[in-house]
Amino acid sequence: MGPRAGHRGELSPADLLVAGGGPAGWSAARACARRGLDVVLVDPRPDRTWRHTYGAWAHELPRSGPDALPPEVVAAQDVGWAIATRTHRLDDEYAVLDTPALQRALYDDGVRVVRGRVVTAGAGRAVLADGRECRAGLVADATGAPQALSAHRGRGRRAEQTAVGVVVDEATAARVTGGRLLFMDWRPLHGVPGWPTFLYAVPLGGGRVLLEETSLARRPGLPLPDLSERLRRRLLAAGLRGAEIPLDDPARVEHVRFPVDTPDHRPPDGVVALGAAAPLVHPATGFSVARSLRVATRLADACVARSDHPAVIDGSGGAAWARRAVRGGSAGIVHAMRGRGLDVLLRLPPGEVPEFFDRFFSLPTAPRRAYLGADDDVAESLRAMVWVFARLTPRLRGHLIIGSLAGPGPAQRP
Structure with missing residues (x-):
């Protein structure tokens, strides 16, 4: 059974309004609805079928608790391998998700689904493109890389x-x-x-x-x-x-x-960004689903912990508490570190990329897992960067230093 689009006039007040019906939006809507919040999800095509292939490290998927995924969501799971100039057997198993099963699992019939597009939001109110309005204690921007509700969207050519x-x-x-x-x-x-x-x-x-x-x-x-x-x-x-x-x-x-380098979201009062809009896409891998699932649980728990629940939420208290729940204490630091890693990759001479990844996939399990995964472990992520740097050739070290100091480079040539 799939989502049912609401009709004109159904926009009664809600605790949470989610703009965007992809995996990040539905993860948050489902988790909050399961905890008794009144949730509205707005999407231009709420009945569309997801078609991308999603993957995650198997240990990062929620297998228990209120937001657990059913077993059938995992289509296949196996130990991963990486080949650069040498072959590396990875310690962690990689899970490939059954996309239709994931979409069915994240759908919750307790969520009110509205066909439309949110164009502005803030101070406890969301406005749709057709003029309809909805008062909501909290608005979640899950519109992806376009960041439709950001007060200042970044410009320039993205990686x-x-x-x-x-x-x-x-x-x-x-x-x-x-x-x-x-x-x-x-x-x-x-x-x-x-x-x-x-x-x-x-x-x-x-x-x-x-x-x-x-x-x-x-x-x-x-x-x-x-x-x-x-x-x-x-x-x-x-x-x-x-x-x-x-x-x-x-x-x-x-x-x-x-x-993979969406700029930081500049949320208006009462708005929190999720998924690629946050941005929560991993700069080194492009992964985001496992993190979106974890963020949904944190956000839902933060909502029910609010002293003024179930009204969460009248929109007057801002959304700083929600943004803290979504980002976590060290997420910004780790994301910035991974962003620097992306800058390094973009500046490496093409012929030297395999050698760089040979060093990276020779990392011990803990720092490699921290750098590639959905966790925000500052110490292990830093250990990964230092470990790889110490084992690079002098030439590669020079490229790494330039990339770290110079930041995003110009557009690349084919």
Whole structure:
């Protein structure tokens, strides 16, 4: 059963209004509704089907508690591998989510769903594009990278992750992957010089595997046609025939494009940002779903802990308490550290990227997990950066220092 869009005139007051019906918005709406809050979710297309493939480290998914995901949400789970100039077996298992099952799991019929678009919000009130208004104690901006409710949206060309993938059967994929879940395979089998890309190869369940050529980050994102050609060349080099690479079948092709360095949200009074709008996309991986699930629990618990619940919430007290719940005590520090890591990556000469990742994937488990995961462990994240720096060649250290000091660089050339 999917969400039912509300009709005109249903915008009675609510404790929480969520603008945006993606995973971040629905995670928060579901968690708050389950705790007895009156929740309205507004989205231009609330009945759309989610189509992207989502993944997370298995240990970060909520398996118990009020916001636990049902087991069927995990389509496949296995130990991950990374290949740079050497092959690295990762200690953590990687989970690929069943997107339709995730969408069904996050839907809650206690949420009032309204078809529309929130254009302004603040001081306990949200206004939709068609003029309708809704009074809400708290408004959540889950509109993604556009940050529709930010008081000052950042300008300029953003660094983007882009990818093109095809879905094939397990036997075909095994001829490329050796039957392994490839978190990153940086080998330049596509034979195309220039900006480095890697193969992301993950099982989807039901005997299907996604083979995806990925540009981790680039300003602007590497064009999708370039990635499509690299994927075709890579798979041919691995021994597949042209007829086994379904790039001309839209039902078996995935296109990915999203920014990984969305600027800080400037929320008006009474507004808190969630998901990519926050920004809560991991600058080093592009992951956000596991973090959105955790944030939803923290936000819901903070709402019910408010002394004036169930009125949370009359909009007069601002939303600083909600933003603290969403961001956590050290989230800003860790996010800034990872952002510097992104700057370093963007400034590395293409030929030296595999060597950099060889050092990174040689990290001990704890700091690597802290840097790649949804937690905000300052000490372990710093340990990861120091450990890698100490083991780089002098030339790579120089690039790291320049990237750390210079910040975001200019647009890259193909």
